[in-house]
Amino acid sequence: MDDDALLIDRQPLPDGVPARLGEQLRFLAEADKLKTVLRASLLAAADRRENDAEHSWHLALMVILLAEYADQPIDVGHAIKLVVVHDLVEIYAGDSPVFVPGAADDQAEREMAAAERLFGLLPGDQAASMRALWDEFEAAVTPEARFCKAMDRLEPMLLNWLNGGGTWEMPGATEALVRAREAGVVAGSTSLGALTGLLVDEGLRRGWIRP
Amino acid sequence: MDDDALLIDRQPLPDGVPARLGEQLRFLAEADKLKTVLRASLLAAADRRENDAEHSWHLALMVILLAEYADQPIDVGHAIKLVVVHDLVEIYAGDSPVFVPGAADDQAEREMAAAERLFGLLPGDQAASMRALWDEFEAAVTPEARFCKAMDRLEPMLLNWLNGGGTWEMPGATEALVRAREAGVVAGSTSLGALTGLLVDEGLRRGWIRP
Numbered sequence: 001m002d003d004d005a006l007l008i009d010r011q012p013l014p015d016g017v018p019a020r021l022g023e024q025l026r027f028l029a030e031a032d033k034l035k036t037v038l039r040a041s042l043l044a045a046a047d048r049r050e051n052d053a054e055h056s057w058h059l060a061l062m063v064i065l066l067a068e069y070a071d072q073p074i075d076v077g078h079a080i081k082l083v084v085v086h087d088l089v090e091i092y093a094g095d096s097p098v099f100v101p102g103a104a105d106d107q108a109e110r111e112m113a114a115a116e117r118l119f120g121l122l123p124g125d126q127a128a129s130m131r132a133l134w135d136e137f138e139a140a141v142t143p144e145a146r147f148c149k150a151m152d153r154l155e156p157m158l159l160n161w162l163n164g165g166g167t168w169e170m171p172g173a174t175e176a177l178v179r180a181r182e183a184g185v186v187a188g189s190t191s192l193g194a195l196t197g198l199l200v201d202e203g204l205r206r207g208w209i210r211p
Numbered sequence: 212m213d214d215d216a217l218l219i220d221r222q223p224l225p226d227g228v229p230a231r232l233g234e235q236l237r238f239l240a241e242a243d244k245l246k247t248v249l250r251a252s253l254l255a256a257a258d259r260r261e262n263d264a265e266h267s268w269h270l271a272l273m274v275i276l277l278a279e280y281a282d283q284p285i286d287v288g289h290a291i292k293l294v295v296v297h298d299l300v301e302i303y304a305g306d307s308p309v310f311v312p313g314a315a316d317d318q319a320e321r322e323m324a325a326a327e328r329l330f331g332l333l334p335g336d337q338a339a340s341m342r343a344l345w346d347e348f349e350a351a352v353t354p355e356a357r358f359c360k361a362m363d364r365l366e367p368m369l370l371n372w373l374n375g376g377g378t379w380e381m382p383g384a385t386e387a388l389v390r391a392r393e394a395g396v397v398a399g400s401t402s403l404g405a406l407t408g409l410l411v412d413e414g415l416r417r418g419w420i421r422p
Contacts, residue, residue, distance in 0.1 A: 007255050011373050014413040017406060024276050025406075029373055031272055032256040035265045044218050045243040054246045057268040060295045061242055065235050065337060077288015084271045084291065126276060162222050162240055195228060195236075202225040 040097040044162035059083035072143035079144040089114040099173040150188030165208035251308040255373035270294035283354035290355040300325040310383040361399025376419035
């Protein structure tokens with residue numbers, strides 16, 4: 001993808017669109033690119049990799065249905081905002097697959113630069129509020145962000161389970177790395193952490209994860 | 212897709228998962244199928260059709276960024292829930308493309324049956340709350356539902372604009388049908404309705420829409 005070309009430049013908006021709305025639409029058009037950022041995870045429903053937009057939607061649905069398992073009470077509406085926004089920077093920074101050695105080496109720098117560029121398309125107030133949502137998710141300090149991080153770890157584990165291995169069988173995957181992902185679930189939800197413990201234990205027993 | 216087989220049946224959960232959580236995960240696994248339901252719309256960022264999960268995610272982002280244009284104040288967190296849930300029944304009922312004559316003929320019946328079956332996978336309380344969200348969206352009476360319907364109409368118009376025609380150029384598309392979609396935006400937001408008016412007028416001028 002040519003990182004320098006905005007999608008909106010392909011078909012500039014007609015005359016008469018107010019400036020603020022034009023900036024918002026420029027960002028919303030660019031956001032279409034999230035549908036082309038592929039993750040390592042395979043879907044359960046089709047034989048292809050998942051993209052970031054689908055993944056973000058799945059997390060939103062999980063937040064709605066699993067919020068009762070958060071260790072601290074969460075504001076569900078606010079939590080959904082966090083997951084809708086959490087991967088947007090990957091439009092420019094790309095996905096950093098956890099089981100590919102070295103893939104995350106300069107991830108923080110890449111994502112910081114991407115955030116500046118992407119959120120900078122928006123009017124100032126919204127650039128700041130979107131950046132604040134992304135920062136909150138990344139810091140994983142608030143109850144909502146901790147729970148959303150847990151969903152972000154749990155969803156690929158569920159896909160791996162349904163696929164009978166999935167990314168757990170990648171060359172770079174080890175039990176230690178899988179257990180570290182499990183810890184991210186435990187940090188937001190004791191009961192969902194117990195679930196991932198069951199999935200990982202059974203995955204090891206079946207040979208889907210290398211001990 | 213074999214409608215009779217649940218995705219979770221391919222790989223039943225391990226022993227020890229509590230019954231309620233098991234039902235929730237059964238539903239969340241089945242939801243993966245929304246990523247395979249194709250819409251008529253083409254993406255702007257890639258040469259392929261959009262799927263329902265990506266579309267639902269895009270609407271959620273639009274709700275966050277365009278809520279200020281709702282004609283009545285809306286609860287953004289609640290509105291995002293509506294768009295996350297609004298197309299789930301298409302897992303069993305399929306998409307009903309607006310510019311394909313006859314495609315929507317038995318849509319209401321198909322979707323009602325799909326809702327029974329799909330939401331019925333959940334524990335009773337959540338089956339009811341998900342069904343209530345879907346019913347609210349469909350009825351388009353609350354300010355949130357009206358605004359979400361407007362987003363559901365606006366998003367494909369934005370994709371059509373970026374693609375220089377898109378589904379506006381389908382054999383079944385007419386100015387009257389496109390104007391009827393525009394009315395759905397106006398019903399939730401006067402200012403975004405004015406925007407779609409500009410896009411449609413200019414689309415007609417450029418020959419992307421047949422008068």
